[in-house]
Amino acid sequence: MDEDDPKEYRWETGYEKTWEAIKEDDEGFLEASIADIIQRAKRKRQSKKVYGTKLGMMRHLYVILDCSESMSSQDLKPTRLICSLKLLEGFMEEFFDQNPISQIGVIIMHNKRAEKIMNLAGNARKHIKSLKNLNKTTLVGEPSLQNGLEMALKSLKSLPTHASREILIIMGSLTTCDPSDINSTIESLKKEGIRCSVIGLAAEVYICKLLADKTGGVYNVILDDSHFKDLLYQQIDPPPAACGQESNLIKMGFPHQMAVEGTEEPLTMCMCHVDSIDEGSKLTTGGYYCPQCYSKYCELPVECRACGLTLVSAPHLARSYHHLFPAMNYKEFAYENQAEICSGCQKQFTENEKEVYKCPNCNNYFCIDCDIFVHETLHTCPGCATNSSTFQLTQTG
Amino acid sequence: MKMNNIELPAEQTPEFSSVDETSLIVVIFDSNPGQKLLRDNPHILTHCLDSIIAFSNSHLMQKAQNKLAVMACHSKKSEFIFPGSGKPLDVRQIDGQYETFTLVEKTIKQNLAKHLAGESPMLNTESLLAGAIAMALCYIARLQRSKSPGCMLNSRILVVTGSSDSAMQYMNYMNVFFTAQKQNVVIDVCALDQHLSLLQQGCDITGGLYLKIPQLQGLLQYLLWVFLPEPPIRQKLVLPPPAKVDYRAACFCHRELIDIGYVCSVCLSIFCKFSPICTTCHTVFKIPPLAVKAKKKKIKL
Ligand SMILES: [Zn+2]
Ligand SMILES: [Zn+2]
Numbered sequence A: 001m002d003e004d005d006p007k008e009y010r011w012e013t014g015y016e017k018t019w020e021a022i023k024e025d026d027e028g029f030l031e032a033s034i035a036d037i038i039q040r041a042k043r044k045r046q047s048k049k050v051y052g053t054k055l056g057m058m059r060h061l062y063v064i065l066d067c068s069e070s071m072s073s074q075d076l077k078p079t080r081l082i083c084s085l086k087l088l089e090g091f092m093e094e095f096f097d098q099n100p101i102s103q104i105g106v107i108i109m110h111n112k113r114a115e116k117i118m119n120l121a122g123n124a125r126k127h128i129k130s131l132k133n134l135n136k137t138t139l140v141g142e143p144s145l146q147n148g149l150e151m152a153l154k155s156l157k158s159l160p161t162h163a164s165r166e167i168l169i170i171m172g173s174l175t176t177c178d179p180s181d182i183n184s185t186i187e188s189l190k191k192e193g194i195r196c197s198v199i200g201l202a203a204e205v206y207i208c209k210l211l212a213d214k215t216g217g218v219y220n221v222i223l224d225d226s227h228f229k230d231l232l233y234q235q236i237d238p239p240p241a242a243c244g245q246e247s248n249l250i251k252m253g254f255p256h257q258m259a260v261e262g263t264e265e266p267l268t269m270c271m272c273h274v275d276s277i278d279e280g281s282k283l284t285t286g287g288y289y290c291p292q293c294y295s296k297y298c299e300l301p302v303e304c305r306a307c308g309l310t311l312v313s314a315p316h317l318a319r320s321y322h323h324l325f326p327a328m329n330y331k332e333f334a335y336e337n338q339a340e341i342c343s344g345c346q347k348q349f350t351e352n353e354k355e356v357y358k359c360p361n362c363n364n365y366f367c368i369d370c371d372i373f374v375h376e377t378l379h380t381c382p383g384c385a386t387n388s389s390t391f392q393l394t395q396t397g
Numbered sequence B: 001m002k003m004n005n006i007e008l009p010a011e012q013t014p015e016f017s018s019v020d021e022t023s024l025i026v027v028i029f030d031s032n033p034g035q036k037l038l039r040d041n042p043h044i045l046t047h048c049l050d051s052i053i054a055f056s057n058s059h060l061m062q063k064a065q066n067k068l069a070v071m072a073c074h075s076k077k078s079e080f081i082f083p084g085s086g087k088p089l090d091v092r093q094i095d096g097q098y099e100t101f102t103l104v105e106k107t108i109k110q111n112l113a114k115h116l117a118g119e120s121p122m123l124n125t126e127s128l129l130a131g132a133i134a135m136a137l138c139y140i141a142r143l144q145r146s147k148s149p150g151c152m153l154n155s156r157i158l159v160v161t162g163s164s165d166s167a168m169q170y171m172n173y174m175n176v177f178f179t180a181q182k183q184n185v186v187i188d189v190c191a192l193d194q195h196l197s198l199l200q201q202g203c204d205i206t207g208g209l210y211l212k213i214p215q216l217q218g219l220l221q222y223l224l225w226v227f228l229p230e231p232p233i234r235q236k237l238v239l240p241p242p243a244k245v246d247y248r249a250a251c252f253c254h255r256e257l258i259d260i261g262y263v264c265s266v267c268l269s270i271f272c273k274f275s276p277i278c279t280t281c282h283t284v285f286k287i288p289p290l291a292v293k294a295k296k297k298k299i300k301l
């Protein structure tokens, strides 16, 4: 999300307005204007985020990827499939970064069949590895949307009701070849409260639109690869908790690394690699011990294989807190020497400054770059956080 | 100005061959007069400051293109005392001292004096280190944006403090740690007086070093020995072994460390016992899971 590719945000500002905004700056260069448009688009997107809604943080998402013949089309470079896989890699990494105790599964559709590539799991590295292997998949026949959905439905149905359950379909084909009436599948998905979103790579397909509408998901058709990326990455923000989803208090374990003063840790076997074929079980010192049954794991988060307790580290949970306690949105003002420097990056404001951004909590002024950085990445207002009278205030609190 | 004090085999350090590499240190100095250390003995401030200035100059001396920023952190305000806003001071060479060093020393001392003069007489508030780190990250992000393409900027933050870290700043701490990790900014912490368990987590998350110095007299030695070497070189040096980091959760109700707890499925707040309503997001929960212990298994048709 950090690349500043100018064309990335063109569709957002709208083509018709773009030319109005492009003005030559003092030296007659256009670059500055273009950068300006991109930044404005970013700001607009930020200010549109609605805060205060409840979020489904324990997300369970099935990605259903079309691997039919239509995915070999070269309208995306180098092919639709390769482009989708590349984007999905980045997506997985970012997804787990923002939804730390969530799980993703992967299903592919080809030759009228559905095939599960990856069960629901919460490890970005393993997912990326299995995506890499999909490169060589033969792209044959038609997809069956119904078979793909049924497979995901079967797995999601068995999950506890407090979990947020979602399906994301990436569809290249304009047709689907289904064994029976797909409407009944859509009805069961709706009944289970499973949110289905579709990203179409070609043109609008009625059944996809219907599926998204009925289940509370979103349906979009891409314009180009950067639009594709943007649509995909929109799925990273947790959706408002699905209606009817039960809330629960879940028992969790917070393992700490063994710390017995002055003693050498013994070599022990970890449970994560016990039956892994390609890596094999390792004898290691250190690791995380389940506080309930003392099984050892070399990575968190994980569900204890022996006693079923979900094991996480506290910072893992804290990674998501910014969704609940976001930094206040800044207000835009025309620059009239309100401040000499930006309270964040210390940039000297000059005559050329058009707008400055004021935090409604701490009343400090910031430059546009800091406005974006604070709300997109940092999630803490540097002005608020350095003053004892404001450092605990947030949008919701 | 180059100091070849560490000789390493060339093939192991390709990242040091490039001349376009700049190393930036942002030192965050906790000069809050409210901290116990300074309340007990105000002279310590000068001692610490002198050590930090000597450390800063050593960093600048290592490579001509190295960069430095120094911040003062209090409870009401944190400020850049070097380079500081406005025009740089006018310094002439004194006693053959390299002008840059004089500039660093004079600017830091003058700006810190100004900063301290603006401090209110309230002495018992905590230093908002998480906020100062947030400012440092904005500053680093600007330098990253404005550097010329092809240049490498390696940035790190060194926190020097005698305060304790409190769970009040928990969210802000976590936000700055994860941001630093994302931006490849290393956070080092030199604790002068008390053990800092939250900041220690920050060092662990960002790959920095945490050290609680055994005695204040040796501050400069510790700074030069432990914190001056750039992170990639550190692996080759004999440094204090990393301490085990306590990653247990602090429950939202009592701020106590727990190893088994209950987490709200809506907002991920952590509680040490079951309660029927979440105090963070006000969600009402159904009956404790213990009462329905025999989980109903869905039977496949
Ligand atoms: Zn700024
Ligand atoms: Zn603020």
Ligand SMILES: [Zn+2]
Binding pocket: B264, B265, B266, B267, B268, B269, B278, B279, B280, B281, B282, B283
């Ligand atoms: Zn809650």
